Amino acid sequence: MSAGLFITFEGGEGGGKSTQARILAERLRAADHEVVLTREPGGSPGAEALRNLLLEGDADRWSPLSETLLMYAARRDHLERTILPALTAGKVVVCDRFYDSTRAYQGAAGGVDPGVIAALEDAVVGRHAPDLTLVFDLPVETVLARAAERGAAEARFESKGRAFHERLRAAFLEIARREPARCVLIDADRPVEAMSDAIWTAVEASLSKAILR
Ligand SMILES: Nc1ncnc2c1ncn2[C@@H]1O[C@H](COP(=O)(O)OP(=O)(O)OP(=O)(O)O)[C@@H](O)[C@H]1O
Numbered sequence: 393m394s395a396g397l398f399i400t401f402e403g404g405e406g407g408g409k410s411t412q413a414r415i416l417a418e419r420l421r422a423a424d425h426e427v428v429l430t431r432e433p434g435g436s437p438g439a440e441a442l443r444n445l446l447l448e449g450d451a452d453r454w455s456p457l458s459e460t461l462l463m464y465a466a467r468r469d470h471l472e473r474t475i476l477p478a479l480t481a482g483k484v485v486v487c488d489r490f491y492d493s494t495r496a497y498q499g500a501a502g503g504v505d506p507g508v509i510a511a512l513e514d515a516v517v518g519r520h521a522p523d524l525t526l527v528f529d530l531p532v533e534t535v536l537a538r539a540a541e542r543g544a545a546e547a548r549f550e551s552k553g554r555a556f557h558e559r560l561r562a563a564f565l566e567i568a569r570r571e572p573a574r575c576v577l578i579d580a581d582r583p584v585e586a587m588s589d590a591i592w593t594a595v596e597a598s599l600s601k602a603i604l605r
């Protein structure tokens with residue numbers, strides 16, 4: 393049985409994470425890997441119910457700390473019921489957002505104490521950190537243009553202003569800079585195919601490492 397691999401997609405809004413996660417899942421399946429494509433918040437029945445509470449309603453429905461705790465309740469359920477069983481079975485888990493989004497959205501942009509978030513990471517995720525995190529980077533101009541084009545249905549996060557998106561971008565860049573062994577920065581201001589080729593190169597390198605460990 394092959395070793396499981398846990399891959400996460402991170403970054404601000406509209407960088408193409410969901411598009412690329414789908415492409416990667418197909419490419420992995422074509423290469424005979426068993427793949428679980430999942431997302432946060434959500435990815436298990438309980439976490440999907442929490443997702444609806446988190447993404448619907450007014451932008452100030454939850455305080456950043458309440459939001460963090462709901463995200464972590466959802467994350468624990470997702471890990472226990474979806475991610476860990478798949479990894480144990482040797483599958484590749486492709487997850488659209490994970491704990492870096494909590495650091496960036498609720499922490500850096502929302503003002504939640506990074507110490508509180510770090511304690512939750514330890515308690516809830518512990519040693520099950522992602523093997524590879526693809527951090528999508530996009531100028532805020534492009535983020536706002538794509539959001540306007542889409543007319544965004546799940547508007548709670550996207551209705552926030554330019555300064556919010558600048559803080560998010562800086563936070564994700566900082567995560568990638570501080571954790572180079574886990575993170576690969578993906579320039580998202582390029583055509584879909586150029587991005588998926590860069591992602592495949594990073595994933596192949598991680599798969600080779602997983603076989604050796
Ligand atoms: N490389 C690209 N160049 C231009 N447009 C793109 C590219 N990739 C995706 N898009 C378009 O940008 C929009 C956002 O893409 P997608 O939903 O994949 O991003 P996302 O990072 O998952 O966004 P969110 O954070 O809101 O979930 C979609 O309309 C998609 O078609």
Ligand SMILES: [Mg+2]
Nearest residue numbers: 409410411488
């Ligand atoms: Mg998405």
